[in-house]
Amino acid sequence: MQYNISEFNELLKNRRSVGTAQYTGEKIDDSIVRQILENANLAPTHRLTEPWRFKVFVGKGLEKLFAKMAEIYQVHTAPEKFSQEKYDKFFEQHHKVSHVIAICMHRDTQNRVPEIEEICAVACAVQNIYLSVTAYDLAGYWSTGGGTFTQEMKSFLGLAAQDQCLGFFYLGCKAKDYPSTRRSSIEDKTEWIHE
Numbered sequence: 215m216q217y218n219i220s221e222f223n224e225l226l227k228n229r230r231s232v233g234t235a236q237y238t239g240e241k242i243d244d245s246i247v248r249q250i251l252e253n254a255n256l257a258p259t260h261r262l263t264e265p266w267r268f269k270v271f272v273g274k275g276l277e278k279l280f281a282k283m284a285e286i287y288q289v290h291t292a293p294e295k296f297s298q299e300k301y302d303k304f305f306e307q308h309h310k311v312s313h314v315i316a317i318c319m320h321r322d323t324q325n326r327v328p329e330i331e332e333i334c335a336v337a338c339a340v341q342n343i344y345l346s347v348t349a350y351d352l353a354g355y356w357s358t359g360g361g362t363f364t365q366e367m368k369s370f371l372g373l374a375a376q377d378q379c380l381g382f383f384y385l386g387c388k389a390k391d392y393p394s395t396r397r398s399s400i401e402d403k404t405e406w407i408h409e
């Protein structure tokens with residue numbers, strides 16, 4: 215199979231994390247979200263445990279999710295640190311966001327691979343989501359806010375004790391194009407060992 219490598223490199227460079235404040239409020243067709251999840255499902259997975267699990271919140275489901283996030287924020291924030299503005303923002307988000315995908319890790323019941331490998335596999339699935347979102351010219355990002363690692367969120371999502379919520383992928387329509395992402399040199403992060 216021949217691929218256009220320069221287009222692929224461009225796609226990688228144009229992948230961005232775009233926050234909800236910058237979404238137009240337009241809704242994405244469920245069929246596109248399904249295709250994005252089909253792409254996530256192709257991530258590498260040691261011993262084929264396929265540990266990624268997704269819960270898609272849309273429509274009234276979004277309101278339910280954001281209300282839970284607000285509640286968790288309130289419960290976990292000391293009164294002197296509590297911000298009414300931040301609390302209220304949870305309830306406003308559904309006007310901007312199209313879908314939210316809860317990113318979960320399902321621990322293999324036979325523990326065939328270490329847990330960290332399962333988390334890595336889920337992260338690979340999330341990268342497939344990121345790249346698919348870029349290819350569809352949509353906006354999105356992986357958030358570990360909203361009470362991601364709390365027991366309350368775990369219960370809300372109906373996860374088993376050994377499973378984990380790893381965050382939320384927010385999805386929406388973007389209002390404009392963003393500059394390519396930037397990183398410091400890969401040379402500083404790579405060591406080549408020749409002998």
Ligand SMILES: Cc1cc2nc3c(=O)[nH]c(=O)nc-3n(C[C@H](O)[C@H](O)[C@H](O)COP(=O)(O)O)c2cc1C
Nearest residue numbers: 229230231232233355356357358359381394395396
């Ligand atoms: C595991 C993980 C968790 C993240 N959590 C958040 C988050 O809670 N809030 C947020 O604004 N961005 C979050 N991000 C997105 C990063 O902020 C973003 O990747 C970074 O700013 C670089 O921007 P770029 O993705 O557009 O290149 C997360 C990214 C990863 C990989």
